[in-house]
Amino acid sequence: MAKILPFRAVRPTRDKVSLVASRSYQSYTQAEREARLDYNPYSFLHIVNPGYKYDKEISGKERYQLVKNRYLEFKEDGVFVQDEKPSFYIYRIVDRDNQVFNGIIASASVDDYKNNVIKRHEDTIATRESVFKDYLKTVGFNAEPVLLTYPDNAIVSGIVQQIQSHRAEFEFTTTYRDTHYLWQISEERDIKTITKAFSDMNTLYIADGHHRSSSSALLCDDLKSENQNHSGDETYNSFMSFLIPESELRIHEFYRIIKDLHGLSKEEFLIKLDTMYRIENRGAIPYKPSKPHHFSMYLDGEFYSLYLRKTNYKFKTSLDRLDAQLLFETILKPILGIDDLRNNSRIDYLSGKKDIIKLINKIDGGEFKVGFGMIPASVEQMKAIADEGLKMPPKSTYVEPKLRSGVTIYEF
Incomplete structure (x- = not known):
């Protein structure tokens, strides 16, 4: 009431x-x-x-x-x-x-x-x-x-x-x-x-x-x-x-942009990603994902599509299904060493409503090393997470x- x-x-x-x-x-x-x-x-x-x-x-x-x-x-x-x-x-x-x-x-x-x-x-x-x-x-x-x-x-x-x-x-x-x-x-x-x-x-x-x-x-x-x-x-x-x-x-979604690869070379980073994702190089043409659990990645002047290998990831709660949380659990934390999204100076966020050119410029200019995109969360996801008493990661939604x-x- x-x-x-x-x-x-x-x-x-x-x-x-x-x-x-x-x-x-x-x-x-x-x-x-x-x-x-x-x-x-x-x-x-x-x-x-x-x-x-x-x-x-x-x-x-x-x-x-x-x-x-x-x-x-x-x-x-x-x-x-x-x-x-x-x-x-x-x-x-x-x-x-x-x-x-x-x-x-x-x-x-x-x-x-x-x-x-x-x-x-x-x-x-x-x-x-x-x-x-x-x-x-x-x-x-x-x-x-x-x-x-x-x-x-x-x-x-x-x-x-x-x-x-x-x-x-x-x-x-x-x-x-x-x-x-x-x-x-x-x-x-x-x-x-x-x-x-x-x-x-x-x-x-x-x-x-x-x-x-x-x-x-x-x-x-x-x-x-x-x-x-x-x-x-x-x-x-x-x-x-x-x-x-x-x-x-x-x-709308937020892009995640990260300043370094946590000591990894480009090749070492891609190999670690391969454990959880099917990776395809999309070249220099901007790419945006269109489905849940698919991500875009911009690295070294090229776009990649990342498709989750679902056999390696178990969904237990509505939060687990949120792409912002999925990205954190499979890439940002275990591979890039970012375990505190609120207080880590190595990560920043860009509104997905803005032109993807801003992401490209920040990475091509050397200020950041890699960027990730995803589809927006839905109202139904937001409500389900709230109903379960769970909390989204920061910058999960631009409303x-x-x-x-x-x-x-x-x-x-």
């Missing part, structure tokens, strides 16, 4: 939303960030990069306080306004490839997260959880929702379609040529219907945002212990989420949609 509730979002005014909305800070190159900070005074990047005002890199708790200050200035200047009534928000994205994503921005229960009603498929790193919890506690808001997915539901989709028949409150197109729309749902009848529809669902799944959700749970524990009048209705008992039906979720920061803000 999932508890999904409306909340009073802080939002940019309609005339400034296209200027405020930004991608995640890390997704910009330094030149892109500087251009937006130099020429767009309304960009949300000014809030998350407050040192720009003083031409200085600022980090730690000093940065957190300045982030809060910049945010309050945006509110004081009327760039941000808080809605008077708790609402749900329908968010629609039509990307440059004409893929369409429709979901509902709402608050999700921390208790549901703790009680495994909201299930997770990825491990989190304790230090990152703690750092982000401290950040949230100081700034007092979150601007990036956790992406949750749920089984397609006729009641929810019916309301979404009905609301979308009216003019959107926000409509803006980005320089990435993605068009974003937002509708506010404040009618009590619609809110009750949506709340009831989600309460009839036994499980929701985190598709993206594991650290944001775990940090929100830690924040809730902190603020609850400090509040002698805790009632359970405080906003810190929930976290902002974007709920999207499973059929509209898009999952879309990606919302813009600063369009809806959740205050604690």
Whole structure:
């Protein structure tokens, strides 16, 4: 029984939303960030990069306080306004490839997260959880929702379609040529219907945002212990989420690129691979696998296809069938000596949605020695792994949609 509730979002005014909305800070190159900070005074990047005002890199708790200050200035200047009534928000994205994503921005229960009603498929790193919890506690808001997915539901989709028949409150197109729309749902009848529809669902799944959700749970524990009048209705008992039906979720793979062959020559490495894989040299033309348990490999200017010899590998759990785990168990750990995927500087990751040319350039340029590709994980795999209480390796999924920061803000 999932508890999904409306909340009073802080939002940019309609005339400034296209200027405020930004991608995640890390997704910009330094030149892109500087251009937006130099020429767009309304960009949300000014809030998350407050040192720009003083031409200085600022980090730690000093940065957190300045982030809060910049945010309050945006509110004081009327760039941000808080809605008077708790609402749900329908968010629609039509990307440059004409893929369409429709979901509902709402608050999700921390208790549901703790009680495994909201299930997770990825491990989190304790230090990152703690750092982000401290950040949230100081700034007092979150601007990036956790992406949750749920089984397609006729009641929810019916309301979404009905609301979308009216003019959107926000409509803006980005320089990435993605068009974003937002509708506010404040009618009590619609809110009750949506709340009831989600309460009839036994499980929701985190598709993206594991650290944001775990940090929100830690924040809730902190603020609850400090509040002698805790009632359970405080906003810190929930976290902002974007709920999207499973059929509209898009999952891409990540390439793995490794800096060396762990002391092996090319020939020795290929011979070791031959134990678990049937290997075919595909030449210089880019190759991508098309089936589970098949991998692409780029080494020394050539592509190879690797087909698992299934007689040598036993599938016991849903995690064993995940290609990212399979690659780790058969190649990265036993042959290349990478036994800690989170803390090994010899491995890096590239989104499979990006051009394979980036992988080729990094290896041909000598920065890395070998790269591996695979097909994307499926929603069914993600759910099965979460249902079994197992965890995927890091960078197993690159999930879309990606919302813009600063369009809806959740205050604690």
